[in-house]
Amino acid sequence: MTYTPAKDEAACRLPDPAQLRAAPAPRLRGLAAEIRAFLIDHVCTTGGHLGPNLGVVELTLALHRVFDSPRDTLIFDTGHQAYVHKLLTGRAEQFPTLRQAGGLSGYPSRAESEHDLVENSHASTSLSYADGLAKARQLAGEQQQAVVAVIGDGALTGGMAWEALNNLGSAPGRPVIVVLNDNGRSYEPTHGALARHLESLKANGSVAGCRNVFTELGFTYFGPVDGHSTGEIEGVLRRARTLNRPVLVHVVTVKGKGYAPAETDDADCLHAVGTVDPVTGRPAGSGAGWTWTGVFGRALAEVAAERPKVVALTAAMLRPTGLHAMQQRFPERVFDVGIAEQHAVTSAAGLAMGGYHPVVAIYATFLGRAFDQVLMDVALHRLPVTFVLDRAGITGPDGPSHHGMWDLSLLSAVPGMAIAAPRDPQRVEDLLREAVTHDQGPTVLRIPKAPAGGDVAALARMDGIDILHRSPRRPLDVLLVPVGPLAQAALDAARLLEEEGIGVTVADPRWVLPVNDALPPLAARHLLAISIEDGVTSGGVGWALAQACRAHNVSTPVVPLGLPRSFISHGSRTALLAAVGLDAAGIIRTVHDALTGTTLTSQETLR
Numbered sequence: 393m394t395y396t397p398a399k400d401e402a403a404c405r406l407p408d409p410a411q412l413r414a415a416p417a418p419r420l421r422g423l424a425a426e427i428r429a430f431l432i433d434h435v436c437t438t439g440g441h442l443g444p445n446l447g448v449v450e451l452t453l454a455l456h457r458v459f460d461s462p463r464d465t466l467i468f469d470t471g472h473q474a475y476v477h478k479l480l481t482g483r484a485e486q487f488p489t490l491r492q493a494g495g496l497s498g499y500p501s502r503a504e505s506e507h508d509l510v511e512n513s514h515a516s517t518s519l520s521y522a523d524g525l526a527k528a529r530q531l532a533g534e535q536q537q538a539v540v541a542v543i544g545d546g547a548l549t550g551g552m553a554w555e556a557l558n559n560l561g562s563a564p565g566r567p568v569i570v571v572l573n574d575n576g577r578s579y580e581p582t583h584g585a586l587a588r589h590l591e592s593l594k595a596n597g598s599v600a601g602c603r604n605v606f607t608e609l610g611f612t613y614f615g616p617v618d619g620h621s622t623g624e625i626e627g628v629l630r631r632a633r634t635l636n637r638p639v640l641v642h643v644v645t646v647k648g649k650g651y652a653p654a655e656t657d658d659a660d661c662l663h664a665v666g667t668v669d670p671v672t673g674r675p676a677g678s679g680a681g682w683t684w685t686g687v688f689g690r691a692l693a694e695v696a697a698e699r700p701k702v703v704a705l706t707a708a709m710l711r712p713t714g715l716h717a718m719q720q721r722f723p724e725r726v727f728d729v730g731i732a733e734q735h736a737v738t739s740a741a742g743l744a745m746g747g748y749h750p751v752v753a754i755y756a757t758f759l760g761r762a763f764d765q766v767l768m769d770v771a772l773h774r775l776p777v778t779f780v781l782d783r784a785g786i787t788g789p790d791g792p793s794h795h796g797m798w799d800l801s802l803l804s805a806v807p808g809m810a811i812a813a814p815r816d817p818q819r820v821e822d823l824l825r826e827a828v829t830h831d832q833g834p835t836v837l838r839i840p841k842a843p844a845g846g847d848v849a850a851l852a853r854m855d856g857i858d859i860l861h862r863s864p865r866r867p868l869d870v871l872l873v874p875v876g877p878l879a880q881a882a883l884d885a886a887r888l889l890e891e892e893g894i895g896v897t898v899a900d901p902r903w904v905l906p907v908n909d910a911l912p913p914l915a916a917r918h919l920l921a922i923s924i925e926d927g928v929t930s931g932g933v934g935w936a937l938a939q940a941c942r943a944h945n946v947s948t949p950v951v952p953l954g955l956p957r958s959f960i961s962h963g964s965r966t967a968l969l970a971a972v973g974l975d976a977a978g979i980i981r982t983v984h985d986a987l988t989g990t991t992l993t994s995q996e997t998l999r
């Protein structure tokens with residue numbers, strides 16, 4: 393189907409769940425077409441998860457016709473494919489605000505609707521929620537209220553999903569309906585033995601009594617079901633509901649269904665788009681230049697060409713984490729393990745034990761689920777594994793469970809872990825090279841979701857610390873210690889503060905944790921030190937710097953400027969950073985506030 397603009401909004405006056413359940417079957421095909429046109433219209437403008445949602449139109453219609461949400465519970469794994477669910481639960485008018493500050497979340501949101509349950513956008517959790525809810529229903533004697541979890545074939549490659557299947561299948565008296573939305577892809581086509589098994593099930597068609605991995609675990613299996621026939625899905629779901637036991641319904645869909653630019657997109661079926669031309673599906677604006685991801689991917693491919701022992705791992709996010717360039721040149725040295733971050737980390741530990749230097753490319757937020765593996769499988773053995781954490785810091789439109797804001801705090805506690813934060817493209821390459829030559833333990837590089845910007849040259853290097861700015865003929869009033877890309881905001885603030893007569897030194901430690909021993913003595917020469925980090929302050933770089941100053945008997949006050957210990961909603965990265973003072977204006981405010989508490993006595997000028 394080629395794109396044709398949606399009919400007027402009135403045509404999309406969508407039924408509420410009760411009206412939908414009462415709608416005659418012939419109305420459904422037209423309704424699906426209206427919903428598809430609505431999705432293309434809106435998501436091409438606002439950005440969002442276009443491909444996944446186009447693939448679940450009929451499935452979601454069937455779910456809301458068979459089950460009585462919210463009395464029956466519908467759980468969407470990862471939640472990126474819940475737009476149709478939102479349209480069918482009264483939120484169509486809010487779609488122009490999708491993923492914008494104060495607007496509709498791109499994921500289920502309990503504040504938005506009683507029909508939404510799980511807000512976490514981390515994959516592979518839905519079946520565990522379903523297990524818990526089913527137990528709660530059983531204890532409360534409410535098993536007539538259905539528990540339904542929709543999980544993608546990609547999310548099903550996550551270990552948690554199998555931990556849950558193991559539990560769900562062991563309780564025949566505890567009904568749960570698992571709907572496997574199998575479109576054969578995460579971003580890329582799904583890899584591995586499970587994908588092969590699902591392909592065989594699809595190839596063999598629906599065979600009564602067929603045995604498969606799900607039946608062996610205690611589930612009644614229905615499938616493969618045509619995921620674009622609302623009637624067929626409805627019929628199977630109604631049968632599944634009557635069984636009152638664990639059931640898995642294997643629904644086969646097409647990611648991006650009904651929109652040729654998505655269906656034919658080899659990279660990821662327009663999994664997540666910015667603003668795009670609805671006719672072509674291509675980005676509307678001109679290329680925004682290099683991203684940090686692109687800079688890393690280019691540097692890694694070069695390093696891999698020079699160092700044959702460097703290998704790379706991804707958890708089903710090859711292109712989003714920048715590994716595509718290396719994979720094109722050295723396919724045998726890049727491993728996509730599926731949405732399996734814990735496995736990725738410990739497999740990397742195995743590769744390191746085997747004499748290689750793995751680079752694990754992963755979003756900062758997703759490393760959280762593999763913290764034990766980082767700590768006990770890598771660091772305990774002091775293995776040379778490099779973690780490149782993309783989307784570190786505030787990411788923006790994906791909201792609370794996507795901001796990469798806890799990595800510095802979590803990893804600061806890992807013995808032997810060295811953490812670098814490149815401030816610009818050149819430092820990405822420099823620090824990556826330093827990291828892959830470090831063989832005394834694990835290393836981390838963290839980079840944000842943002843345009844990469846230009847290089848920021850150092851005036852001097854002092855014991856590994858890059859001095860980016862100093863104020864000649866000014867007292868040494870304030871030392872600014874930015875982490876990574878916030879160096880630019882620190883420099884902008886320094887220049888404005890200097891005009892006020894305040895002497896500012898900007899020092900980029902490059903390796904931010906553990907704290908460089910040269911930093912406390914540098915702080916000692918200033919009235920005030922302020923760390924500036926795109927991560928929670930608790931347990932972050934600022935705290936570590938303050939602790940290091942105390943350990944060096946340095947009395948200079950340290951003010952940690954960073955993110956609050958809270959879940960930060962969706963919005964633009966720039967606006968969210970400014971809202972917490974992580975921009976030049978916020979840094980200046982922090983300096984003013986701190987200095988009003990400190991009398992400027994130092995007359996020393998940096999020579």
Ligand SMILES: Cc1ncc(C[n+]2csc(CCOP(=O)(O)OP(=O)(O)O)c2C)c(N)n1
Nearest residue numbers: 444513514515544545546547577578579708
């Ligand atoms: C723990 C975790 N790792 C990675 C991601 C990034 N991610 C979001 S959606 C997605 C692919 C999901 O594939 P699938 O479950 O098949 O859903 P589909 O998009 O195909 O509908 C990935 C890898 C995530 N959300 N959570």
Ligand SMILES: CC(=O)[C@@H](O)[C@H](O)COP(=O)(O)O
Nearest residue numbers: 470472513664712783790841
């Ligand atoms: C749902 C999910 O986890 C991903 O699709 C994520 O939304 C992608 O984020 P980026 O757009 O930053 O790659």
Ligand SMILES: [Mg+2]
Nearest residue numbers: 544545546577
């Ligand atoms: Mg999929």
